[in-house]
Amino acid sequence: MSQLSLRTLNRTYLERQLLLGRAARTPLETVGHLMGLQGQEPDAPYVGLWARLADFRHDGLTALLHDRSVVRAKLQRNTQHLVRAEDFRTLHPLLAPVLGKARQGAFGRAIHGLDTAELVGAGRELMSGDGLTRPQLGRALAARFPGRDALALAYAVQSLVAHVHPPPSGVWGHRGATPVVLAEEWLGRPMAEPPRADEVILRYLAAYGPAGVRDIQAWCGLTRLRAVVDGMRSRLRVYHDSSGRELFDVPGAPLADPDRPAPVRFLPPFDNLVLGHADRTRVIDDEDRRRVITGSEVRPVFLVDGFVRGIWSWRDGTLEVTPLRPLAPDEAAEVREEAGALLGFLPGPGGAGTAGRRRAVPAAGQVLIG
Structure with a gap:
């Protein structure tokens, strides 16, 4: 029962969420792998x-x-x-x-x-x-x-x-x-019989693990899953985090290298990455969480070195980036480059809304880093 460092949990989670490198998967495969994409905001x-x-x-x-x-x-x-x-x-x-x-x-x-x-x-x-x-x-x-x-x-x-x-x-x-x-x-078909809870848990762990029982319950909303997980122990790998909390994982699922570089990523409001666990410290510390999650709102964020580092907004062709802490010059340059690619994806002045991710910052749009 190995102890996992915070960086190992972080990099493993990013890997399973397809955020360490953009995947050559179809949208349908990805929606299935993640077991859905949070969609309060249509875009x-x-x-x-x-x-x-x-x-x-x-x-x-x-x-x-x-x-x-x-x-x-x-x-x-x-x-x-x-x-x-x-x-x-x-x-x-x-x-x-x-x-x-x-x-x-x-x-x-x-x-x-x-x-x-x-x-x-x-x-x-x-x-x-x-x-x-x-x-x-x-x-x-x-x-x-x-x-x-x-x-x-x-x-x-x-x-x-x-x-x-x-x-x-x-x-x-x-x-x-x-x-x-x-x-x-x-x-065009009737609703199916409910799946076994253990089948859903295995799929959750493949995209969100390693994770604890409270994490699984926070993700799906079901309660009293401890007995289900305990009954699955012979089919799961068991770890602990640095605080001694028990974590479970799919057998054979690899753990990511904690020293692997993590690129800057911009994520939408309510993204699965932020909401997939009860303990979210693997991607956002508690102080930043209180600034990102306010009431029922979860603001769009960007990641630097694998962790939430700030929030962003977009309006009328301007993508405004607000770091929660100062960015080093090399970090700011990477944030600006990825923000420019995102600006090309968004609609409105400078963004046609049909481009792929590699589009450069259009002349009519701008990125502002606060």
Whole structure:
């Protein structure tokens, strides 16, 4: 049971998140490997894939949303994700109790006394076919259940009925009302049986490990996984971090060289890298975390030497980079170069929004390092 240094954990995590070197994988393979991309912000998964893949282009993900290979829906931690359609069919049944408790906890009083089966039946009927936006769904439900809050009804139904948000929801650059449709109608197949928790844990560890039980639970939202992991011990490698915390990993999964160089990477808001564990110190220290994660917001970050070193924003052709601590001259030069490549990927003045990652800083755009 070896002890792993912080840098070993950092480099191994970056390697498994495809952030030590851009991978020659397809977008669909990558979405599957990561078990979904965090997608509260519609453009975020595109930037997340740009940071991880060689020559990624916007239409590589947009096409997957339109051909229904990838769907946008609430899953892990009751938050929006882009996931492979096949993974949605299994993960949603597994996480359904978590999704239901979260929404019913928030709106339980507003729907108290309603017959759940009747509410679900009405919701399924209304979401069938072309579907509705959430406000439309709420108004239609309120007409059937007079005296009830429309928003509470809509959220309650969405917590109880498997649904997805079809395009243009989740498509690069789209802003507007979010449609909801029945998942099985959109996918053309019924929902699957829930997978065994140990199968999901093994997939999580392949992309996020080594990790502890609390990390696994924080990632998916499920609780009481200690007994499941304990039952898997004979199939797992066991490590400890520098504080003695027990970590688990997939047998045979290599650990990265702690001295391997880590390139600068820009990541979108809510990226998986920052949210994939309960203990996030392998990529961000606690002081910086409080500046990056405020309330329900997770700001876009950039990495230097494998760790979160600052935040960034983009508006009207200007990409503003704000280090949390001063950058050395060589670090600032690498940050500026990678920021310039990202600027070419973003839309607007100087960025056509269709370029690959190697585009230089366009004359009409600019990078500002604060």
